[in-house]
Amino acid sequence: MSTNDVTEYSVMCPCGAGTVTFLESIPDHAFARESQREYSAQIDCSECRLNFVVHQQSFGEGKKPTIVSREQVEARKAAAALHDATALELFKSPESKRLSRAISDLVDNEPTMAARHRLLRRLGVIYETLPTFRKRPIGGSEAVSRLGAAGLMRLGCLSEFGGGDTEFFIEASRELAELKGAVQSIPLEAVKLSPMSS
Numbered sequence: 471m472s473t474n475d476v477t478e479y480s481v482m483c484p485c486g487a488g489t490v491t492f493l494e495s496i497p498d499h500a501f502a503r504e505s506q507r508e509y510s511a512q513i514d515c516s517e518c519r520l521n522f523v524v525h526q527q528s529f530g531e532g533k534k535p536t537i538v539s540r541e542q543v544e545a546r547k548a549a550a551a552l553h554d555a556t557a558l559e560l561f562k563s564p565e566s567k568r569l570s571r572a573i574s575d576l577v578d579n580e581p582t583m584a585a586r587h588r589l590l591r592r593l594g595v596i597y598e599t600l601p602t603f604r605k606r607p608i609g610g611s612e613a614v615s616r617l618g619a620a621g622l623m624r625l626g627c628l629s630e631f632g633g634g635d636t637e638f639f640i641e642a643s644r645e646l647a648e649l650k651g652a653v654q655s656i657p658l659e660a661v662k663l664s665p666m667s668s
């Protein structure tokens with residue numbers, strides 16, 4: 471049976487009336503790798519749970535949880551939702567539909583697999599080598615869906631693809647970049663937590 475080596479420690483919560491508990495666990499055997507170390511945290515104070523949340527990513531340094539203000543997290547979510555809704559709207563515009571169809575046809579009309587592979591790499595849709603691509607090739611409609619709104623807008627800015635709609639795509643790209651910037655400009659600051667006074 472496998473067990474975990476668990477470390478647990480508590481610090482004072484932001485309001486000072488309760489605690490925040492951090493847990494670290496790693497498989498309890500000699501071959502355990504550092505990458506197998508798991509982290510978690512919980513806010514033990516009901517008051518602080520209203521105003522703060524545990525923030526954690528699934529990889530790298532981000533695996534270590536921090537406590538951030540709920541307000542910041544929600545502001546970020548709202549900004550991200552606005553970006554996504556705008557991207558979807560732009561993706562469904564007549565200009566995008568024309569461009570999608572044109573790109574899809576270009577891909578599907580390439581006479582050989584090698585030519586299709588070359589085109590898809592030029593479009594920034596795939597990065598794999600030809601032998602890998604041959605094992606799992608994709609067609610025009612899949613290429614468009616992988617491009618997504620941002621990729622499509624990017625290609626539309628080039629007169630080669632955007633044709634008479636280039637201005638539209640330049641404006642759309644600018645708008646999406648601005649909305650993305652707005653998301654990133656909202657900080658997610660780790661709240662400084664003090665050790666327990668004993």
Ligand SMILES: [Zn+2]
Nearest residue numbers: 483485515518
């Ligand atoms: Zn508290």
